Amino acid sequence: MAFFPDIEKIPYVGTASANPLSFHYYDAEKKVLGKSMAEHLRFAVCYWHSFAAPGDDVFGDGTWDRPWGNDVAGAQKKLAAAFEFFEKLGVAYFCFHDRDIAPEGATVRETEKNLRLIADEMATAMARSGVALLWGTANLFGHPRYAAGAATNPNPDVFAFAADQVKTALELTHELEGQNYVLWGGREGYDTLLNTDLRRESDQLGRFMEMVAEHKQKIGFEGTLLIEPKPCEPTKHQYDFDAASCFAFLQKYDLEKEFKLNIECNHATLAGHSFHHEVAYAIAHDLFGSIDANRGDPQNGWDTDQFPTNAEEFALVLYEILLAGGFSNGGLNFDAKLRRQSVAREDLFHAHIGGMDTVARAFDHAIALYETQVLANARAERYAGWQSPIGQSIQQRKATLETLSAHVHAGDLAMEPVSGRQEELENLVARAAR
Amino acid sequence: MAFFPDIEKIPYVGTASANPLSFHYYDAEKKVLGKSMAEHLRFAVCYWHSFAAPGDDVFGDGTWDRPWGNDVAGAQKKLAAAFEFFEKLGVAYFCFHDRDIAPEGATVRETEKNLRLIADEMATAMARSGVALLWGTANLFGHPRYAAGAATNPNPDVFAFAADQVKTALELTHELEGQNYVLWGGREGYDTLLNTDLRRESDQLGRFMEMVAEHKQKIGFEGTLLIEPKPCEPTKHQYDFDAASCFAFLQKYDLEKEFKLNIECNHATLAGHSFHHEVAYAIAHDLFGSIDANRGDPQNGWDTDQFPTNAEEFALVLYEILLAGGFSNGGLNFDAKLRRQSVAREDLFHAHIGGMDTVARAFDHAIALYETQVLANARAERYAGWQSPIGQSIQQRKATLETLSAHVHAGDLAMEPVSGRQEELENLVARAAR
Amino acid sequence: MAFFPDIEKIPYVGTASANPLSFHYYDAEKKVLGKSMAEHLRFAVCYWHSFAAPGDDVFGDGTWDRPWGNDVAGAQKKLAAAFEFFEKLGVAYFCFHDRDIAPEGATVRETEKNLRLIADEMATAMARSGVALLWGTANLFGHPRYAAGAATNPNPDVFAFAADQVKTALELTHELEGQNYVLWGGREGYDTLLNTDLRRESDQLGRFMEMVAEHKQKIGFEGTLLIEPKPCEPTKHQYDFDAASCFAFLQKYDLEKEFKLNIECNHATLAGHSFHHEVAYAIAHDLFGSIDANRGDPQNGWDTDQFPTNAEEFALVLYEILLAGGFSNGGLNFDAKLRRQSVAREDLFHAHIGGMDTVARAFDHAIALYETQVLANARAERYAGWQSPIGQSIQQRKATLETLSAHVHAGDLAMEPVSGRQEELENLVARAAR
C-alpha cells in the first residue's frame, strides 16, 4: 500500500507549468557538458530527516505523519515508504545511518540481526528501483552511551563499541555498493574544557580514523571515506570545526590522502564561513569529496537544516566544483528537513522539488560561468604579473628576502593601484544567470 | 619634558588602598612558584594603540591627546612619551610595528633612514630604562599598496616590497634583542572569492613564511617566529582564521617547527572560539607562543580590543599555560586600546593598571588551580579507564576494528553512565579563587 | 522513600570548607541592608529542566535518571522528589508550567482532573515545607496543536484552547498564592513571513493579553503578570524579541501598566544585548519584574540555559536592581539545566549550589557598589552640567531649536573634551569586589 497514494512520479514540466508537484528547472535527462543533469548533480535523499525523525524540536513533540513504530516491522514500512519516495521523486541516490534503517536491539547480535534483515530488503529494493547508495554512516551520537563522545570517549569500551558499529556500517555500505562512507563526529568534541584532555582525545580520534582507513583497505571498499566538519551542536565545540581544522587533523595523523570532506552548507555558516569558502578551501587543498545540500537561517544560531532556496549562493559553489572537474564519488545529499509545521505528506515532495530546482537553476548559472570563463579570465588577468621574472623567482623558490630586498632597492617597482573589480565581477556573475 | 607630568611610578599598594593610580593585585616582585610575578607574566605595552593611534573610528575623527605629528620629530616625541609610560607603569616589555615608531619616507632608503634614527634612540632608551622588546613586527596592511594583500598580493612587486619590509623589521628586532618576531597577515585573505585564487595565494604565503624562517637562521635570530590568527577584518576572510587553520597551513608547508602562535583573545572570539580554546588547542599541538591580552565585546562583531576585565576567563587560560610550563619567549602583550571617549592622558594608566590587575588576579587563581590540582585530578580520573588492556591496545596501535569488534561481541563491556561533572568542576574552579 | 537519600540539607559553611555539597557564599539568614539574603534574592527552582526533562537534545536521547513515567503516578513521584530537592537545597520558591506537574489527559476535563489532583498534593507539600510559588505558567508550545502559535495561531479554536489553558493555570497560580504569573510566547512568532500576517497576529496577541489582564482583575489575583522576551527558538523570530519590542507591544495595546518583564540572561544575549542592558532597559522604562537566572554559551547560538557562573556579570545586574529598590514580587528563578553528561543525581545539587553561590558572590559585590556609591557618584558628576540654565531649559521643555541655536550663536559654549572614564570605572567596579 502506497504511503503517498495521491502522488505520481514527479515530472519535468518546464517553467511554464503551474503544477506545483513538478520540476520547473531540473530536467534529469538534459545533457550538458557531455553528461545528463542527473549524472552531474547526483542528488541523494537522506533517510534521517525525511523518514526517521518525528518532527519534534527542543520545545515540542513531533508533528509529522510518520506512522511506523521503532521496531523491525516499522523499519520495513519505513523502507517501503522511503523507496516509494525516492522513485516518485526520481533521485538516483539515498543516504542513511545504521540506526535510521533498523532499530538497535537489546544486544549487539540482535542489532546486527535487525540490520541484516533490513539490509536484505534494501538490497532488493535498490536492485528493483535502480536507486543507489551515495553513502552510509553510523550514528555515534544519539545513544546515551555516546554522551561523552565515541572515539574521543573517556571510556575505551565506548571507543570499542563505536569501532564495532563503524565496522558493521562500513561493511554494509560496501555490500550495498555505497559510493562513499561518511564519519560525522557529532559527539567528538567537548562540552567543557574543564574535564577534557585535548591532546589525548585528538590522538584517540586520529587512531580511530587510521583504523577505519585500514579496514577499508582490508575489505576492498573502493568508495571514498569522508569526514564532515561542523563547529558545534550538539557539543559546545566539535573537533572537526571546519574544513581547515579537519585538514590540520588529517595532516597530523598522515591521513590527508585517506579522507576527503563532506561539506555542509549550514555547518559552514555556523563556523563563520560562507559555504562557498568551505568548498573552495576543500578544493584548493585537494580535500573535496561531497556536499550536504541545505541552508541555515542567517538569523538563527543553530543547524536549521532547511532546503536550499538561494540559487545565487549555490551557483558559485557549483562553479567551483565544475572547475575542479565535477563530482567523482560525491554528490548532493539533501541533509535538510521539513519545518515542523509542514505536516502534509506532500510537503516532503515540495521540499525536495524546491531543493532540486534551486540546485538546477544554480547549475545552469554555474555552467554559464564555466562556459563564458568570465571569472576564470578575470582571475588569470589579475595574477598575470606572476609571469614576470621576479614573480617566477618567487614561485620557483629561488628568491630570498635578500634578493627581493635588492629588487626593491633597485627601484623600478610596478605598484600602481589596480582595481579589485569586486562590484564589476558581481555584476558579471549576476548577468551570467539565464 | 614629561608627557605625564602628574603621574609617578605606579606602586603596588594592595587591596586596601583607594588610590586609583596603583596596583591592587599586581605585585611585580612577589615570588610564586620560584619566580616573580613579573617574570611569570612578562607584560608588554603595545606602541600602536597607545602611542601611534589618534582615537578615531570608522564614524569619527581622533579624540586622543597625542600631540606629535607623523614626522621624525614627532616620532622622537612619541618615543620619549612611550618610554616614560613604560617606566612609570613598570612593565618589562613593549612591542611595535615598524611604522608605529618611524614614518614611512618617500623612498625605501628614506624609510630605512627614519627607522635607523629612531632605532638608535630606542636602543638607548631601552638600555637606560631596562625595558626590553617582547616582539617586533612589520605593518603590511595600512598602506594602500597592501590593499590586496602583502605576501598574497596578485602583484609580485608588492610581495617583494613586503619581503624587504619584513627583512628590515626582523633585523631590527634582532638588533634590539627582541624575544619574538610576529607576522600578522592583516590583508592576507580575500575580500571576495570572485577574484581570488586560493591555491595560488596559499602557496605565495607559504613561500613567504619559508623565506622568513630561512632569513631568521641566516642572521642568527634566536627569538621565536609567531603568526597571529584572526578570522576577518580588515579582510572579509583571513587565511590565518584561527589556530587550527594556522596549524593546517604550517603543516602543509612543513613549517610547524619554525613558527608558533600569538593568540589574541578578541581574535579567538571573533572566530567562534573561546580564548581558552585557542590557547588549549595551541598547547595541545605544540604551537603555543605568546598572547595578545585583550577582550572583545560579546555583542559587537568587530575587534574592539578592550583591556581585559574578566579575571575568571583569564584564570583558565593562565592555568593551561602554567600546566604547559609557562611562557618561554612569549609574554602578555596588551593589544588593547582606550575607548574613544577616554581622552584624559591618565586613562592610559587606568587602562593598563586594570589590565595588569585583572591578569594578576587571574594568575593568583590559576596558581591555586595548579597547586590544588583540582582539575588535573579530575581529568586523570576521567580517563583512568585507558589504563585497561583494551585501552592500552588502542593507544599502542595494536587494536583494529576487528579486534575491537571481537571485544564487543565478547560482551562484558563497562559502559555505565558516568557524570561529566561539569557543574561540580565549575564550582571547584570558582572556589579556588582566593 | 527519598529520591536523594544520600544528601542532607545543604548547609552554609563559608569559604574555608572543602565540602562540595555546601554553600560557600550563600548564607540565607545573613542580614544585609535590613533583610536576609534569602529575602533579597528570592531564589526559585524550576520544575521543567530539573524534574520534567529527560536530558535529551536534538541529537540524542535522554540521559538523566528521572525514573517516573508521564502519568499521574509519575507526577506524584516527581512532586515528592521536587519538594525533597527544594527543601534540601533550601530555596524559598519554585516555578512550573501546568504540563510540568501533571500530564495532559485525553480530554480537557481529564487534564483538569489531573491538574487538580496534583495541585492538592502540591498545596499540602507547600504548606508542610514552607516552599512558595514564585510563578506559574502554561505550556503553550510543546503540543503539536501549538505548532503555529497559541494566541497568534491562524486557527481561532487554538486561540480558545490556549485561553482556556491560561485561565486554568492563572487560577491555579492564584490558588497556590503564586507571586507572579508568566506568559512566555514560545510559539508566538513566525517560521516564515511568507505565510504570516504580522498585523493580524500582533492584534491577536494584544487581545489575548488584554483578556488575561481582565481575568486577573476578575479573580482578584494580586500577583504580577509577566511576559518574557526571547528573540527566536523555537520560532525563527519571536514577537517578544527583547525588552524594547515588548515595550512597543505593550504600549500599542495600552498594557504597559498591566504587565512587567521576566528577563532571562540567555534570551538577552541571543537577542544581541547584554543581560545588564535588558535589565537596565526594563528598569528605565518601569517594566522590571523578575529574572530567569542562567547563562548562555558565548560561542553557541541557541539557548543553552546553563547555570550562572560569572559573578562579575551578575553583580552589575543586581546593582541595578538594588538601585531600583530590589525585587518586589519578582525573584531569581534558575531557568537552567544540567549538561547532558551530568547524569548523577547529586549533579542537580552541584548545579544549583553553584548558581546560588555565584549570585551570592555577585550580590556581595553589588552591595559594595551600592554602599560605596562609586558608580552613582560618577554618573551624577557626569551629568552635572544639566543643572545649568541651558540644561534646565531643555529639561523643562522650554527650549526650542531656535532658542538653542541662539545659545550656540551667542558663543561661550563649554564643550571641552571630558573623559568618559570607562577603564577607570571598570577598575573601580572590579576593586569593589570583596
Add this chain to the structure above:
Amino acid sequence: MAFFPDIEKIPYVGTASANPLSFHYYDAEKKVLGKSMAEHLRFAVCYWHSFAAPGDDVFGDGTWDRPWGNDVAGAQKKLAAAFEFFEKLGVAYFCFHDRDIAPEGATVRETEKNLRLIADEMATAMARSGVALLWGTANLFGHPRYAAGAATNPNPDVFAFAADQVKTALELTHELEGQNYVLWGGREGYDTLLNTDLRRESDQLGRFMEMVAEHKQKIGFEGTLLIEPKPCEPTKHQYDFDAASCFAFLQKYDLEKEFKLNIECNHATLAGHSFHHEVAYAIAHDLFGSIDANRGDPQNGWDTDQFPTNAEEFALVLYEILLAGGFSNGGLNFDAKLRRQSVAREDLFHAHIGGMDTVARAFDHAIALYETQVLANARAERYAGWQSPIGQSIQQRKATLETLSAHVHAGDLAMEPVSGRQEELENLVARAAR
C-alpha cells in the same frame, strides 16, 4: 572638466548586451502598474560613501581617487563630480549630510557660510539637472564633540550645538525641497552602562525629537521625518536598535505620528533581523518611510555597507512595500560603498549599476508576486477560520477567557493539523521570478 570623462550616460540595453556600463534590467521609463520604474523605485545616490569618503578602513589609509581637499574649493569640485555622476547614472535623487557637502568652519558662522555657498551651487545644479533631494541630514557623530552623543550627551551645550546643526540642516533640506529629513543617532547610545543614565538619556532624546517635529511644523516643511534604526557601531549599543525599539521610543514620547523609519538592510541584519522582517514590522505598525539599500556580509559583524546583489532577498521586501501602496515620500537610497580595492573611477558606476539592476530584477519579481497574488491568497486562506463565530467574537473583543473556556469545554473544536506550507510557498515565490 569632467571627473568621469570616459563615461557616457548609462543606457538601458536589456539582457542581451555585453556592455558592462549599462543597465540590463533597470529600464527607467518602463511602465508597470501605472508608473514608470523610476517613479516606483525612486533611487538615490548618497554623497558620503561615494564622494566624501577616502576609501580607508580601521586598518588602512584611503585608496580611492577622490582628488579634492576638505575645503570649500574641494567641496565645489566634489559637487560637480557628484552631479556629473548622478546625471550619467540617471538617478532622480541624492542624499547628503551637512558635513558631506561643505566643510565645518572655525566658527558656527563660518560653517553656515560654507554651507550656504555650496547650497546655492547645489540648488543651481539641481535645477539644471532635474536631480532632486530624497533626504538631507546632519552629521552628529564624526566630530570629537559628539563622542559621548549629540542629543544624549552628558553636556547640554553639545545638545544645543546638535540642535543648531539640525535646525540648519532641516531648513536647508526644506529649501532644497527634500522629500524627507533623516535623523540617524550614530552616537546616541552608550559605550558602557557604567557611566550611563538610560532614563535620562532617553528623555533627552525624546525632547530633541519633539523639538525637531515642532520646528518642522513651524517652518512648514512637508517632507517626512525619519529615524534610522541601527543596533550598534560606532557605539556599543545604540538606542535606536531596531524598528521595534524605535516604535517603543516613539510611543513613549507620543511621537509615533511624527516620525517614520528609514530601514537599512545591513542595520537590520546586524540587529539579528532579516531586512524583510524590519520592513514588514515597520509596515505592520504604520512606521514605514524609506529604505537604505545595501547589504551586509553574513560572516562579518560590522556594517559592511555593500551594494545589494541578492535579488531574491530584495524581491520580498519590495513585495511588502507594493502591498502597502509603494513609496510615498520615501525611496531607495544606496547607503553602500565600494570595496577598498575598487580604486577605478568607473567602479562607482559598476557598483551603482549592479545595485539598480539587482533592485530592478527584484522589483520585476515583486510585481509578479503582487499580480499573481500567490502569497496574498495563501495568507487569506490560512487565516480564513477567523471568519467563524468564535474568531469574530475574539476580534470584536467580545470573548473573554471565560467565554473561550466555555467554548473549549463545549467540545467540537477544529484543531486538525494544517500544513504551514513553508516549502511549497518558497517554491511558489521562486517560480514567480521571471
